Amino acid sequence: MSTFARFLPRLLATVAAICLVAYGIGYRTHRHSPVPLPDEPSRRELVRILNLATAGEKPSVEEARFPGRYPGDLVLHGYAKGRQVWRCEAPAAPLGKALARCIAQLAADPPPPGLAWRVDLVRSVLPIRRFFGLEALFLLPGLEALQVSLDNGQKIVYLPEDMFVAGLLDRHMPLKFVPELRIGIDFTQVDRHVRETTGYEPVGHCRLQLWSILLDPAHPDGYRDVFRVHLTPPKLTRERVLEAANAGGRYMVNALIRDPLERFPCTQPACRHGYFTAEPGQFLYNYNIVTGLYDFQNRNLYNLVRHAGTTYSLANLFLITRAPAYADAASRAIAYLVGLAGNSCSREPFRCVANDLEPCLGSASLTLLAVAEYRLATGDAQYDEFARGLVKFLLYMQRPDGSFRHIYNLKTRQPDEKQVLLFYSGEAAFALAKAFRAYGERSWLDAAVLALDHLTGPATSPLPFHFGFGEEHWTCQAAREVAPEVMKPRFLEFCLDFSHFIERQQFTKTDTAFPDFSGSYGFSPFLPPHTNGAGSRTEANVSILELARLHGVSAPHVERQIRRAVEHIITHQKRPGNCWICADITRADGAVVNTLTTWDVRIDTVQHVTSGLIRASRALYP
Amino acid sequence: MKIDTRSTCFIYGCWDLFFSMLYLFIFMVLMPSYHPTTRFLTLFFPAVLGAGGLYLAVQGPRARQVGLGLAILFLTICLLVLAALSYTIGMFNGIYGPLGTGISVISAILMAMTVFLVGIWPVFQLRAFWPVKRES
Numbered sequence: 001m002s003t004f005a006r007f008l009p010r011l012l013a014t015v016a017a018i019c020l021v022a023y024g025i026g027y028r029t030h031r032h033s034p035v036p037l038p039d040e041p042s043r044r045e046l047v048r049i050l051n052l053a054t055a056g057e058k059p060s061v062e063e064a065r066f067p068g069r070y071p072g073d074l075v076l077h078g079y080a081k082g083r084q085v086w087r088c089e090a091p092a093a094p095l096g097k098a099l100a101r102c103i104a105q106l107a108a109d110p111p112p113p114g115l116a117w118r119v120d121l122v123r124s125v126l127p128i129r130r131f132f133g134l135e136a137l138f139l140l141p142g143l144e145a146l147q148v149s150l151d152n153g154q155k156i157v158y159l160p161e162d163m164f165v166a167g168l169l170d171r172h173m174p175l176k177f178v179p180e181l182r183i184g185i186d187f188t189q190v191d192r193h194v195r196e197t198t199g200y201e202p203v204g205h206c207r208l209q210l211w212s213i214l215l216d217p218a219h220p221d222g223y224r225d226v227f228r229v230h231l232t233p234p235k236l237t238r239e240r241v242l243e244a245a246n247a248g249g250r251y252m253v254n255a256l257i258r259d260p261l262e263r264f265p266c267t268q269p270a271c272r273h274g275y276f277t278a279e280p281g282q283f284l285y286n287y288n289i290v291t292g293l294y295d296f297q298n299r300n301l302y303n304l305v306r307h308a309g310t311t312y313s314l315a316n317l318f319l320i321t322r323a324p325a326y327a328d329a330a331s332r333a334i335a336y337l338v339g340l341a342g343n344s345c346s347r348e349p350f351r352c353v354a355n356d357l358e359p360c361l362g363s364a365s366l367t368l369l370a371v372a373e374y375r376l377a378t379g380d381a382q383y384d385e386f387a388r389g390l391v392k393f394l395l396y397m398q399r400p401d402g403s404f405r406h407i408y409n410l411k412t413r414q415p416d417e418k419q420v421l422l423f424y425s426g427e428a429a430f431a432l433a434k435a436f437r438a439y440g441e442r443s444w445l446d447a448a449v450l451a452l453d454h455l456t457g458p459a460t461s462p463l464p465f466h467f468g469f470g471e472e473h474w475t476c477q478a479a480r481e482v483a484p485e486v487m488k489p490r491f492l493e494f495c496l497d498f499s500h501f502i503e504r505q506q507f508t509k510t511d512t513a514f515p516d517f518s519g520s521y522g523f524s525p526f527l528p529p530h531t532n533g534a535g536s537r538t539e540a541n542v543s544i545l546e547l548a549r550l551h552g553v554s555a556p557h558v559e560r561q562i563r564r565a566v567e568h569i570i571t572h573q574k575r576p577g578n579c580w581i582c583a584d585i586t587r588a589d590g591a592v593v594n595t596l597t598t599w600d601v602r603i604d605t606v607q608h609v610t611s612g613l614i615r616a617s618r619a620l621y622p
Numbered sequence: 623m624k625i626d627t628r629s630t631c632f633i634y635g636c637w638d639l640f641f642s643m644l645y646l647f648i649f650m651v652l653m654p655s656y657h658p659t660t661r662f663l664t665l666f667f668p669a670v671l672g673a674g675g676l677y678l679a680v681q682g683p684r685a686r687q688v689g690l691g692l693a694i695l696f697l698t699i700c701l702l703v704l705a706a707l708s709y710t711i712g713m714f715n716g717i718y719g720p721l722g723t724g725i726s727v728i729s730a731i732l733m734a735m736t737v738f739l740v741g742i743w744p745v746f747q748l749r750a751f752w753p754v755k756r757e758s
Contacts, residue, residue, distance in 0.1 A: 004752045008745070015701055022705040026712030134710070138717055513719025524725045525718040 030138070032209040034123035035070050038095065042066060046099060047119075047222040050076065051215055053106045054117045061103055063096030072122020072147070072208055074098035075159060076106075078115035082290065082583035084161065086111040092121060116580035117215040118226065120145065120159055124209040136172035136184030137526055138207060141597040142228035143514075145208040146190065150200040157208065158190075160229050161581050164290050166193060169597040170528070183527060214580070227516055228596055231578045233570050236563070238621035241613055242321075244570045248610030249317045251590030252310055253329045255284040255603055270296040281336025283310055283603045289574060289591055290599045292583030299340075299355055306604040308337060308353070308366030312373050313607040319377035320614050330374050337367050338386055347413070350396055351389025357410045364393050365427035372431065372438035384439070391435050394428050395447055402454030404428050425455060426474030433481035449486050452478055456494040469498045473540035480543035483550050492551050495544045499558045502537055506561055516596060519568025528596040531572055534565040535592075535608030541565070542615040559620070566616050569609045572596065630750050631678045631685040638675025638692060641743055642668045667699060686751050693748035700741040707733055 037043060042065060052059040054076075070092035078086035088105045090098035125147065128138050139146055146158040146168075163169050171186040173179060191202045212226040224231050234240070263275040264284060270276070276296050278284075285303065286295035311333040318326035337353055344359060345352040352359035353367050368390040371383045397405045397415055405415035406424045429451035436445040455475045459465070476498060479491040507517040512525040521537060522529035541562045548555040574588045582588040591601040592609045625632060645668035655661040674692045678685050711729050715721055721729075 002752075004749050007752075008749075011697075011745075015704060018701060018705050019708040022708040023712035023715075026709035026714075027716040028712075029716070030713045031716035131710075131713075137714070140717065511720060511722055524722055525720070526714075526725075 030126065032124035032126060034209050035068065037121075037123070037211055038066060038068055044222060046095075047213070047215065049099065049103065050117070050119060051217045051222055053103045054078070054111070054115070054215060055217070056110065056113075058107055059103065061096065061100040063094070063100055066094060066096035066099060068095045069093040070095060070122055071125045073120075073157065074102065074122075075118075075120040075157070076102045077118050077120075077159070077161070078111050079118070079161075079580040080112065080115050082165075082292070082579075082581050082585075084165075086115065089157065095121070118161070118580065119213050119215065119223070121211040122157075122208045123211055125206050126209075128205040128207055133174065136174065136186065139185050140207070140514075141169045141184070141528060143210075145210055146185070147206040147208055148190070148194050148202045149204040149206070150194070150198060151203050152200050154198075154200065156194065156198060159210075160212070164229060164581055164599060167291075167598075168193065170595070228514075229581065230516065230572060232515075233567070233578075236567055236570070238617055240570065241566055241617040241620070244573055245317070245610055245613035245617060246321065246323070247573060247575060247590035248592065248606050248613060249314065249321075249323070249326055249590070251601075251606050252283065252314055252603065252610065253325050254587070255287075255606075256329050256332060257282050257284065258332070264294045265292065266294045266296050267291075268296045279336070281332050281339070283307055283333070285603055287587065287591070287601045288599060289579070289582045289584075289588040289593065289601055292587070302355060303604075304337070304340070304353055304355060304363040305360070305366055306602075306607070307333065308363060308370050310603050310607040311337070311370035312366060313611045315370055315373035315377050316611055317614055319373065320618070327374075327378050330370065331378075331380070334367075334371055334374060334383055337370070338383065341367075341386070345389075345393070345408075345410070348393075350392035351386055352393050352408065353390075354410070358407050358416075359393075359410065360408075360421070361394070361397055361404055361406045361424040361428055362421065364390050365424065365431040368394065368431040369427070369434050372434040375438040376434075387435060387439070391432065391441075391444055394432055395444075398428070398447060398451065401458065402450040402452075403459070404451070422471055423474055425451065425459075426472060426478060429455060429478035430474050430481060433478050437481060445482060445485060448478060448482055449488075452482065452488075452491055456490055460494075469501050472498050473536045476540045476547075477543040480547045483547055487551065489551070492547055492553065495540075495547060496553075496555060496558070499541055499544050499555070499561065502540075503557055503561050506537075506564060508564065516568075516571060519564035519566070519571075530595050530605075531569065531592050532594065532602075532605045532608055534568050535605065535610070535612040538562055538565040538569075538612030538616055539608065542612070542619045545619050562616050562620060566613060566620070569613060573609075625679070625681060629681060631681045631689065634689055634747050634750055635675045635678030635680070635685075637743055637747070638671050638678060638689075642672030642675055644739075645671070667695075671696065689747055689751040690753075693744040693751065696740055696744040697748065700736060700744065703736050703740065704733060707736065 038046060045065060049059045049061060072092065073089045074092040074095060076088045077084050088102035090101040092098040128135055142160045145160060146163065147155055149155050158168065168185065168190055170182050170184065171189050172184040173182055175181055187205065194202045213223040214226050214231060216222065216224045257278050257280050260280050261277060263277055265275050267274065278297055279299060282297065282302055284294055285297045311330050314326045314330040314333065318330060340355060341351055341353045344354045353363045368387055371387045374380065375387065397408065404425050405417060406421045407416040407419050409416060429448050432444050432448035432451065436448065452475065476495040479495055502521060505521045507520055507522060507529065509515045509518045514525060517529055519534055520529035520531060521533040541558050545555055545558045545562065548558065569592060572592055574582055574591045576585050576589060579585055579588060592606055593599045594602050594605050646665065649655065649664035649668065655664055671692060674688050678689050
C-alpha cells in the first residue's frame with residue numbers, strides 16, 4: 001500500500017477528531033452547569049417565608065437551612081400596574097444569608113400592599129464573548145438575565161422583566177439592509193442604556209441562568225414556575241378554552257373605537273402631544289402591553305384586510321356564543337367598511353372596499369366573509385345589497401380557470417393581471433363559499449368550487465409545490481365550507497397533506513429546550529415563533545378535521561396539532577393574575593402577544609387565535 | 623519555453639486557477655466582506671492559489687513542491703473552517719439545547735459544502751504531488 005493510501009484514512013480520522021473536539025469545546029464552554037436548587041422541603045420553606053414576609057409578617061429565617069452557595073444573587077421584586085416598585089438583590093452565597101437580607105429589607109422598607117411578587121435565583125453565570133456578531137443570539141431572550149460589568153467594578157443585572165420593560169429584546173439588526181429583521185440582543189443599545197442609567201462604562205457581559213417563580217400563597221406549593229415571564233396554564237378543559245376565546249372576544253370588542261374624541265396614548269413622531277384620535281368603527285390596530293401605548297393609526301395607514309378579518313371573527317363568535325356584544329361590535333365594524341366603501345367603485349358594476357385607488361381582492365373577500373357570517377349569525381339583512389355587490393367584484397376578478405386577479409385599478413378601470421399577493425385567492429374562495437351559505441346562491445358555490453379546483457390543482461404545479469405548500473389555511477377553510485354540498489376527495493387529500501406539512505413546522509415540548517414554543521409554528525429555536533400562526537393554522541386544522549369527519553376519515557395528526565396549538569395560545573394569553581408587567585391589565589385582558597419576546601398585540605393576532613380557540617372548542621369537545 | 627499540457631503540473635495548475643477564480647468570485651461578488659481582516663483573508667488565499675496555480679501551469683522549477691504546498695495549505699484551511707463550524711454548532715447546541723431538524727440539516731449542508739469546495743481538490747492534488755520514494 002502506498003504511503004498516500006495509508007495517509008488518507010489518518011487524515012480523515014484527524015479531521016473527524018478535530019471537529020469532534022471543536023464541537024465539544026464549543027458545547028462545554030457555552031452550556032450552563034447550574035448549581036442544584038435546594039431540595040423540595042427547603043424550597044417550600046423558602047417560599048413559605050417569602051410569602052409571609054411579603055404579606056407584612058416578620059418570619060424568622062434559619063440561615064443554616066439554606067446553605068447552598070450560588071454564583072449570583074437572590075432577587076425579590078414586586079410589581080404593581082406593570083411596574084417594578086420594590087426590589088431586593090442579595091448575593092446568594094449562601095442562600096440563607098440572602099434570604100435573611102431580603103426579609104430584613106422588607107421589614108425596614110415595607111412595600112405597598114397588593115404587589116405581584118417574583119423571585120429569581122441565579123444558578124449559573126457564563127461570560128458572553130464577541131463572536132463575529134453571533135453574540136447577539138447568545139442570550140436566551142426572556143429566559144436568561146443579562147449581567148453587565150461596569151468600569152467601577154459594579155455589576156448590574158437585567159432580569160427578563162427588565163429587558164421586556166426596557167425594550168431590549170429582539171433589537172439586533174443582523175442585516176442592515178433589512179431593517180424589519182430584528183433578532184437577538186443589540187449590545188450597542190444595551191451599553192447605551194447602561195451608560196444612561198448608571199453613568200458608567202460597560203466592560204463585560206454575562207448570561208445568567210435563573211430559577212424563576214411567582215409567589216402565589218393560594219397555590220398548593222406556594223409559588224408557580226415562571227418561564228419567559230409567563231406562567232404555565234393549568235390543564236386544558238372545554239371551559240378553559242371557551243373562557244379564553246371569550247376573553248379574546250372581549251379584547252376585540254374593547255379595541256373597537258366608538259368615540260371619535262377618545263384619546264389613545266402613543267409615542268411615535270406622528271402622535272402629537274403623545275396621543276391620537278381615530279375614526280369610530282376602526283379597531284385599535286397595535287398595542288404594546290408593556291408600555292401601554294398604541295401605534296399611531298389613521299385612515300391611510302389602517303389595514304382594511306385585518307379589520308375585515310377581525311369583524312368576521314366577531315360575527316363568528318356571536319354565531320357560536322350568542323353574546324350580544326359581539327354582534328354589536330361586528331355591526332359597527334361592518335358599518336365602517338360600508339362607509340369606507342362609499343363611492344369607491346361607484347362607476348363599476350360591483351362594490352369594493354379601499355382606502356386608496358387600488359382596491360384589493362383581500363379587503364373585498366374578508367369584508368364579504370364578515371358580512372356573510374354576520375348575516376348567518378344575526379339574520380340582519382341591512383348589508384345584503386352591499387354583500388351582493390362584493391360578490392360581483394369577486395366574480396369579476398375571477399378568471400375562467402378559477403384563479404383570481406388580486407388588484408383592481410380605479411384609475412384605469414382595469415384589473416392588474418400580474419400582481420399576486422399572499423392569501424387572497426384562498427380568502428376569495430372562502431368568502432364565496434360563506435356567501436353561498438348565507439344567501440343560498442348556487443352560482444356562488446360553483447365559483448368557490450372552481451377556485452378550489454384551481455388552488456388544489458394547477459396552482460400546485462410549480463416545482464416547489466411538489467414538496468411543500470404555501471399559506472393554504474384559507475383554502476382549507478373554504479374546502480370545509482363547500483361541504484357537504486361538494487365533497488371532492490381531492491380537497492380532503494390536499495388539506496390533509498397540508499396539515500401533515502405544517503405539523504412538521506409545529507414545535508412540540510421535546511423539539512427544543514423551550515416548552516413554551518410547543519404548539520406554535522416556526523423554524524428554529526433561534527427565532528421565537530409568532531403566535532398568529534398558531535391561530536390561523538388552528539382555524540385551518542379545525543376545518544380540515546371537520547371535513548375529514550364528514551368524509552368518514554380519521555385524522556389524529558390534525559387533532560393533536562389543534563390541542564398543542566390551543567395550549568400554546570392559552571399559555572400566552574394575558575389575563576389578570578398572569579401578567580405582572582402589563583401596564584394596564586384591563587386593556588390587555590384577553591390579548592395574545594405577536595411574539596414571545598416583543599409584547600406587541602396586533603388585532604389580527606387576537607382575531608386568528610380567538611377564532612381558532614372558539615372553533616377548536618367545538619371540534620375537540622363536540 | 624515549452625509547456626507540456628498533459629503533465630500533472632499543468633493539469634493541476636489549471637484546476638488551481640479555476641478554484642482561485644471561483645473563490646474570488648464568491649468573495650468579491652457573492653459574499654464580499656466589509657470587515658478589513660476578513661476581506662484580506664478571503665482575497666489573500668485565493669490570490670495565493672491563483673499565483674501558485676499559474677506557477678504550476680508554466681511548470682516552474684519547483685512546481686511539484688508548490689503544488690504540494692498549496693494542497694496542504696488548503697486542506698489546512700478546510701480543516702480550520704470545519705473546526706470553526708463544529709465549534710459554532712457546539713456553541714449553539716450548548717446555549718439552546720436541541721437545535722431541531724431544520725438547523726441540523728443546514729449545518730450538515732454547510733459542512734458538506736465546505737468539504738466539496740475546499741476539501742476535495744486538495745486531496746487529489748496532494749495525491750498527485752505526494753513524494754515518491756526513489757529506489758536506490
